[in-house]
Amino acid sequence: xxxxxxxxxxxxxxxxxxxxxxxxxxxxxxxxxxxxxxxxxxxxxxxxxxxxxxxxxxxxxxxxxxxxxxxxxxxxxxxxxxxxxxxxxxxxxxxxxxxxxxxxxxxxxxxxxxxxxxxxxxxxxxxxxxxxxxxxxxxxxxxxxxxxxxxxxxxxxxxxxxxxxxxxxxxxxxxxxxxxxxxxxxxxxxxxxxxxxxxxxxxxxxxxxxxxxxxxxxxxxxxxxxxxxxxxxxxxxxxxxxxxxxxxx
Amino acid sequence: xxxxxxxxxxxxxxxxxxxxxxxxxxxxxxxxxxxxxxxxxxxxxxxxxxxxxxxxxxxxxxxxxxxxxxxxxxxxxxxxxxxxxxxxxxxxxxxxxxxxxxxxxxxxxxxxxxxxxxxxxxxxxxxxxxxxxxxxxxxxxxxxxxxxxxxxxxxxxxxxxxxxxxxxxxxxxxxxxxxxxxxxxxxxxxxxxxxxxxxxxxxxxxxxxxxxxxxxxxxxxxxxxxxxxxxxxxxxxxxxxxxxxxxxxxxxxxxxxxxxxxxxxxxxxxxxxxxxxxxxxxxxxxxxxxxxxxxxxxxxxxxxxxxxxxxxxxxxxxxxxxxxxxxxxxxxxxxxxxxxxxxxxxxxxxxxxxxxxxxxxxxxxxxxxxxxxxxxxxxxxxxxxxxx
Numbered sequence: 001x002x003x004x005x006x007x008x009x010x011x012x013x014x015x016x017x018x019x020x021x022x023x024x025x026x027x028x029x030x031x032x033x034x035x036x037x038x039x040x041x042x043x044x045x046x047x048x049x050x051x052x053x054x055x056x057x058x059x060x061x062x063x064x065x066x067x068x069x070x071x072x073x074x075x076x077x078x079x080x081x082x083x084x085x086x087x088x089x090x091x092x093x094x095x096x097x098x099x100x101x102x103x104x105x106x107x108x109x110x111x112x113x114x115x116x117x118x119x120x121x122x123x124x125x126x127x128x129x130x131x132x133x134x135x136x137x138x139x140x141x142x143x144x145x146x147x148x149x150x151x152x153x154x155x156x157x158x159x160x161x162x163x164x165x166x167x168x169x170x171x172x173x174x175x176x177x178x179x180x181x182x183x184x185x186x187x188x189x190x191x192x193x194x195x196x197x198x199x200x201x202x203x204x205x206x207x208x209x210x211x212x213x214x215x216x217x218x219x220x221x222x223x224x225x226x227x228x229x230x231x232x233x234x235x236x237x238x239x240x241x242x243x244x245x246x247x248x249x
Numbered sequence: 250x251x252x253x254x255x256x257x258x259x260x261x262x263x264x265x266x267x268x269x270x271x272x273x274x275x276x277x278x279x280x281x282x283x284x285x286x287x288x289x290x291x292x293x294x295x296x297x298x299x300x301x302x303x304x305x306x307x308x309x310x311x312x313x314x315x316x317x318x319x320x321x322x323x324x325x326x327x328x329x330x331x332x333x334x335x336x337x338x339x340x341x342x343x344x345x346x347x348x349x350x351x352x353x354x355x356x357x358x359x360x361x362x363x364x365x366x367x368x369x370x371x372x373x374x375x376x377x378x379x380x381x382x383x384x385x386x387x388x389x390x391x392x393x394x395x396x397x398x399x400x401x402x403x404x405x406x407x408x409x410x411x412x413x414x415x416x417x418x419x420x421x422x423x424x425x426x427x428x429x430x431x432x433x434x435x436x437x438x439x440x441x442x443x444x445x446x447x448x449x450x451x452x453x454x455x456x457x458x459x460x461x462x463x464x465x466x467x468x469x470x471x472x473x474x475x476x477x478x479x480x481x482x483x484x485x486x487x488x489x490x491x492x493x494x495x496x497x498x499x500x501x502x503x504x505x506x507x508x509x510x511x512x513x514x515x516x517x518x519x520x521x522x523x524x525x526x527x528x529x530x531x532x533x534x535x536x537x538x539x540x541x542x543x544x545x546x547x548x549x550x551x552x553x554x555x556x557x558x559x560x561x562x563x564x565x566x567x568x569x570x571x572x573x574x575x576x577x578x579x580x581x582x583x584x585x586x587x588x589x590x591x592x593x594x595x596x597x598x599x600x601x602x603x604x605x606x607x608x609x610x611x612x613x614x615x616x617x618x619x620x621x622x623x624x625x626x627x628x629x630x631x632x633x634x635x636x637x
Contacts (some may be wrong), residue, residue, distance in 0.1 A: 016439045033528070033553075045522050050437045054286040054414050056293025058554035059480040061505060062396040064286060064293075078552050092586050100512070101416065101438040111636040121397075121630075122329050127484040127507075132373045134335055134387050135364065140487040142332050143394055148632075215507060 004029050007081055009039060011051070012092040013102050021099075023090075024048070030081045036091065037065050037076035040103075052102035060213050065151030067103050068092040073151040073211040094154035112148050113166050117173035117189060119144060120182040145214045146173060152218050164197040168208035168218030171199050175184035175221035179229060190229060199225040253278045254615045257432055257447035259419050259461055261287035262452040263597045266399040267455055267604035267623070269406035269413065271348065274626060275612060275619040279411040280445055282434055287403060287634075288396045289453045292597060294556030295511045296503040297393035298489060299331050300598040304339060305574060307348065307495045312574040313359040315599045318598055322601060327628050332505070335370065336390025338487030339541060340383040345493045352493060354387065363388055377485045377542050390489040392505050395597060400631035402600070407637075408629055418475075422450070422465040422589070425512060429465060429581075429588035449611050452591040455559035456521035459481030467581045469591050472559040473521040474569030476513030477530035480536070481548035485509045490541050497570070499537025505513035508551055511538035515569040521557035524542055554621060562596040569611075576603045580610055590614075 014021035024046050028039045037055055042049040054064035058077045063109050064075040070090050081089060097105035125140040133140050152168035153159050159167045166174075174193045177184045193199045202222045209219035258265045261283025263578050272279045283289075299305075304317030321555040324331065340346045349365070356363045365388040371385040372378060378385075407413055416437040422429040423444050433448040452461045456473035484504045493498035503510045514530040531553045562572040574593030581587075590610055595603045605621045612619065 012572070015437075035552075049316055049436075050440065052437050054289070056286065056288045056396045058294050058556075059478070059508070059510070059552035061297070061394065061480075061508070062288075062293055064289075064396070077554070098438040104416070106603075108637055111632050115630075115632045115636055120329060121394075122332065124333075125334075125362070125484070127378060127504075128487060130485060131376055134366075134374050134488065137333065137335055140334050142484070142487075145391070145506060147506075211518070 003058065004031055007039070008088045009043060009092065010088060010090040011040070011043065011103070014099055015101055032080070032082045034081050035077055036069055036074075036079045036081055037038070040076060040079055041093065052100070052104045054104055061147060061176060063147030066094050066095065066149040066151045066154070068154065069197045073155045075149060075213050076150070078213065094150050096156065097150060107150065110153060110169065112149070113170040114148065116182050116192060117170050117177060119173035119176050121185065123176070123180055123182070127181050144176065145216050146215050149213065151211045151213065154232055155207040155211045157205050157207070158201055158203050162197060166193060166198050168222065170214050171202075171225060172218035172221040175218045175225050178225070193225055194229050199229070254315060254448040254617070255280065255446070256611060257282065257445050258451050259432065259450065260290075261403070261413070261415060262292035262453070263288070263402075263600035263602050264400040264455065264592055264595065266402035266406070266455040267600040268451060268592075268607060269411045270402040270628075271604040271608040271621060271623050272611070273406050273409040273411045275608060275617060277617070279406065281406075281411060281413050282419060282432070282445070283415045285416065287413070288399050291327070291556050291559060291563040292399055293396045294499065294554060295395050295597055296363070296510045297392050297395050297505045297600070298501070298503050299393045301336060301388040301390045302359055302361050302597065303336070303352070303356055303388040303390065304491060304496050304501070306359055306361065307351060309575070310355060310359055315363065315575060315602055317359060317361045319599045319602050319630045320622050323398070323598070325518045326623070326626065329395070330393060330398055330401065332392035333519050334391065334447050334488045335384040336388050336491060337366070337375065338388065338491045338493040339371070339378060339385045340379065340493040341379060341421070341540060343383070344406050346383050346494050348495070349384070349386070356388065361388055366592035368606055374489060375486050375490065377544055378490065379541060379543055384491065390491070392489060392503055392506050392596070393521070398474045398597065399629035400634040404431045404624070404631060404633035419461065419464070422461070423541050423630070427585060427587065429586060443464055448577070448588070449614060450589050451607060451611065452589065455593070456557040458559065458593045465581065465586055465589050467584050467586050467589065469579055470561055471565060471591060471593050472560045472572060473519070473563040473571060474515055474517045474572065475521070475524050475555045475557045476515050477526055477534060477553060478507045478510055479531055479534040479553045480510045480511040480551040481545060482551050483507065483509060483548045485542045485544060487565050492541060500533045502538055502541055502545070505563065507584075509542070509548070511535065511544065511545065517569050518557065524555040524557060526555050528633040559593050559595070562566065576606075578610055580614070
């Protein structure tokens, strides 16, 4: 038999119309394989069906189950209770986004910044570069890495202090358009991020890249946007672009 | 919309999402309620296969035909939603090769295009495949994002006036005499209960359809049939890889983003809320998947999970494999309960067709003659659902 133990879950609660949020505690018996999402599903099924959380794919592809687990932004579906230190697990909603109820945040503000970057969702696949595509398929493609989970926005210290900041997810999407335009208007996207609340607002805390569950590396993307814009803004560069097409390195 | 008939859809999965879209296009007023987040039940947890239908040609040709027809429609109405890298059915053994002719004939009968590839050609397309393979057949499978396709249906329905209410749980069916006239719901956001009146209620709750039917005093032949899926790190193939044999356990690998997803097992349960992920099934997925792609065994496991299929079948069914993947719509007026329709069975790839058939039945009840337009109307991007 697999080793079982009982873990106390301290869960953030909030319902619209209530004066203030509160915490409920529940005991959950877990095995080494139990994920935080499974534990929360158990709490909802057995203890309190009104517990609100978001989940869908259960394998870190949909990005819905982002939350703060003992203060750290994580996807609940791939976080094993066993891997969290301590006998108590505190579960709270993502920060820097409005709360709808319990562990659920309103993603509207996230998409208000993400969608205008117009990142196409299908990209070239860089895997198995030696593989020949089959007849009828021009080139192998795949879905973009970003799963729109909001972990990077939650952990970002600048997003916490500047509500107008575009934030790491949107800026990373902008960089993907610059990297692989797929018919999008690159100068227009660069103009959108070249603002005081755009890529220049980042403090290089790099927490976004540390918590990203999907290899997006928003911190590096923001630095790359800055590099691209600096090269465009240098006066000698502008002059050169008008006359000489030579690319300085 | 004022004065239009009002339809209440229970269930925010792929079926409910496609229903909300079809019903609004036909001029109906629509409210959709889902007790959790949308797609949190079965819908979000499938392997992400855009079916060509080839998986079913040997055992379930009706389902195969539905799949290929919907495959072409979805490519049209949801552009840029799929990894369109096609799929392979790989024969690993001489026994697998004996299925080649029936497979090709079955595909031809169902209208699924095929191309037979030699061992060498197959390995040039997919270098990680088991090098001892005999041959492969190329079919138009694809990869989808299991959550985002239904979000597109929901976004478009919402844009056309449908009211989508997640975290809103049906606690009872509301009757007027013997006629279903709406539902009593509890909003988990506000802790309030209220009644939603409707001319027709549609039970689109997948494996939970039996529980809603029970509230209305009717019975539906639903067999919740879970399967285990395992995602490993690393994209080991670009195409969808299937084993060339009658559909069974652990015989499909769906690549998606940077992951490879192996599925599935199959059993039946009474309560779709209480799904176990048996360790033995996880090991079986890895063992069987590694027959197709040996390096799979070396990759770290990203996640293992279970999802309950909403299969149509008798209570005697025991593994779920013997049940068809096609769908069935029930007008409970046939049992003396007017105003309630249940749709069960099917799969994410055929949700649009399920919605078309169900909406046809609802429109016939209400005397509405508007034709179905969901084969042509291009869906909004998934991001529009949350952007509002």
